[in-house]
Amino acid sequence: MKRDLTSVFHAQQHAVEQAPYPSLSTRRERLGRLARMTKRHQHDIVRAIQADFGKRSETEIRLAEISGVLQAIGYTRLQLWRWMRPRRASMPWRLLPAKAHIVPQPLGVVGVMAPWNYPWSLAIMPAIDAFAAGNVVMLKPSEHAPHISALLAKLIPQYFTEEEFSVIEGGVEVAEAFSALPFDHLLFTGSSQVGRRVALSAAANLTPVTLELGGKSPAIVAADADVDRAAAAIVFGKGMNAGQTCIAPDYVLVESRRLDAMIKALTQAIAHQRPNDKDATSAINERHQQHLDNLLEEARDHGCRIIDAGPHAPVLIIDPTHDLAVMREEIFGRCLPVIGVKNIDDAIAYVNARPHPLALYAFTDDKALQLTLRQHTHSGALVFNETLLHHAVPSLPFGGVGESGMGSYHGRHGFERFSHLRGIFYQSKRPSSRLIRPPYRRWLMKLLRLG
Structure with a gap:
């Protein structure tokens, strides 16, 4: 398998050498093929994902795996010509009339390591941005979603050449060999534990990485919040895909005096x-x-109050202690701790005492508090009065900070993530720079404020 990996990688490298800067029409055409593949085979996608999970809502599959991909492709195709244009850079007055531009240049071969929780969309979304930036893609789907992995391996060769887009199936050993390839960029979505190993492997080749790692995303319910409105949004975010979402609300912080009202809501x-x-x-x-x-x-053994509405619904765990596993680890499931705090300052301190999350959800209409949260917390995204839906905004960057990952993509941010923003300097025929070349004249240096 390692030899196969290497041969595919070298074939893609050769393709990049032959066409280092794909045209706008080529990039749009590749994106169009991604859209056609997703549209034409959406029934196959639904069946494959349901086979991997055993039971998964078809409506949620269509919302999260298919609709989001098609929306992102449409947005990218529409905006791509703007993103590809060289941008003029400002020039210090001493160097005028020289000019400078910033030109996005394709990186080359992009590796994508996709997770199992959204196995179609999180495989295709990075490819959208990579193709928009003019790259080719090698994809390693998760071995924990074998049916969708097999479907990707079957469909992609029908729409793309191996040199454009290839799929590498396999388990842990294949994933390790994959991450060790000298990609021009590598994107990994998954757990922090595996993400560390991927980053170490990529570092041997100085391969730049984007890591989407998740973490424990809190939901803060402020004193002015409508608890019913907040509860509806939190349950939506926790219920989607049974909580197996990297940006699912992981736990809820609410003032102790409103704890009972929050639990009821x-x-x-x-x-x-x-x-x-x-x-x-x-x-x-x-x-x-x-x-x-x-x-x-x-949690039950340690005396926590448990409110369980059934095996496929969010289950509330009231005031768990900090040493319980449910509060130390990313849950990635239906458990939802609800914790009473003294006030909003204690809630902010609680969040800041822990690793930076991929998303921070805050329920408040207080503009001053919103500003405080913006300035005094860190998270991949900050979302007010909703959960999950920021991921559906293609113009927003999606990514973590600290323990929740590094780098971001989606839309223009993804285009630039998979591009080298190359600085271009154009000297004029009559350069002013001749004034600062030796032999140096002290009076001139003073005039130019250079010495």
């Missing part, structure tokens, strides 16, 4: 949004389900 929102198993999603496999069961059992 969350319980009602769960009953309204998840009344039965019709739109339910299962844990990806038995091992992950056992992990989630262990988190819940430990």
Whole structure:
């Protein structure tokens, strides 16, 4: 398999050498093929994802895996000509009449390591940005989603040459060999633990990496918030894909005096949004389900109040202690701790005492508090009065900070992530720079304020 990896990589490198700067029409045409592949085979995509999960809502698949991809492709094709244009850079007056531009240049071969939780969209989304930037792509789907991995390996060769877009299937050993290739850029989406190994492997080749790692994304419910409105948004974010979402709200912080009202509102929102198993999603496999069961059992054994509406609905864990696994680890499932704090300052301190999350959700209409949260917290994204939906805005960067990852993509941010922003300097026929060449004249240096 290592030899196959290397041969595919070298074939893609050769293709880049032959066409180092694909035209706007070529890039749009590649994006069009991605859209056609997704549209024509959406029923196959739904079936493959449901086969991997055992049970997953078709509506949520279409929302999160198909609709989002098509929206991103349409936005990118529309905006691409603007992103590709050279941008004029300002010139110091002493160097006039020289000119300077910033020109986006394709990097070359981009590697994408996709996760299992959104196995179609998180495989295709990075490819959208990489193709927009003029690159070719090697994709390693997750071995934990074998049906969608097999579908990607089947469909992509029908729409792309191997030199444009190739799929490498396999387990951990293949993933390790994949991350060790000297890509021009490598994007990994997954856990922090695996992300560290990927970064170390890429560092041997000085390969730049984008890491989308997740973490524990908090939801702060401020004193002025409408608890019913907040609860509806939190349950939506936690219920989507059974909480197996890197930006799912991981725990809720609310003033202790409003804790009972928050619990009631969350319980009602769960009953309204998840009344039965019709739109339910299962844990990806038995091992992950056992992990989630262990988190819940430990909390129960330590005397936490548990409110469980059923096996496929968010389950509330009231005031768990900080040493419990459910508060130390990213949950990535239906467990939702709800924690009472003294006030908003304590909530902010609680968040800041922990690794920076991929998303911070805050429920408040207080402009002063919103400004405080903007200036005194760190997170990949800051979202007010909603959950998840910032991911559906193609013009916003998507990425983490610190423990939740490095680098961002989506839209123009993804285009620039997979481009080298090359500085170009154009000297004039009568350069002013001759004035600062030796032999140096002291009076002239003073006139030019250079000495």
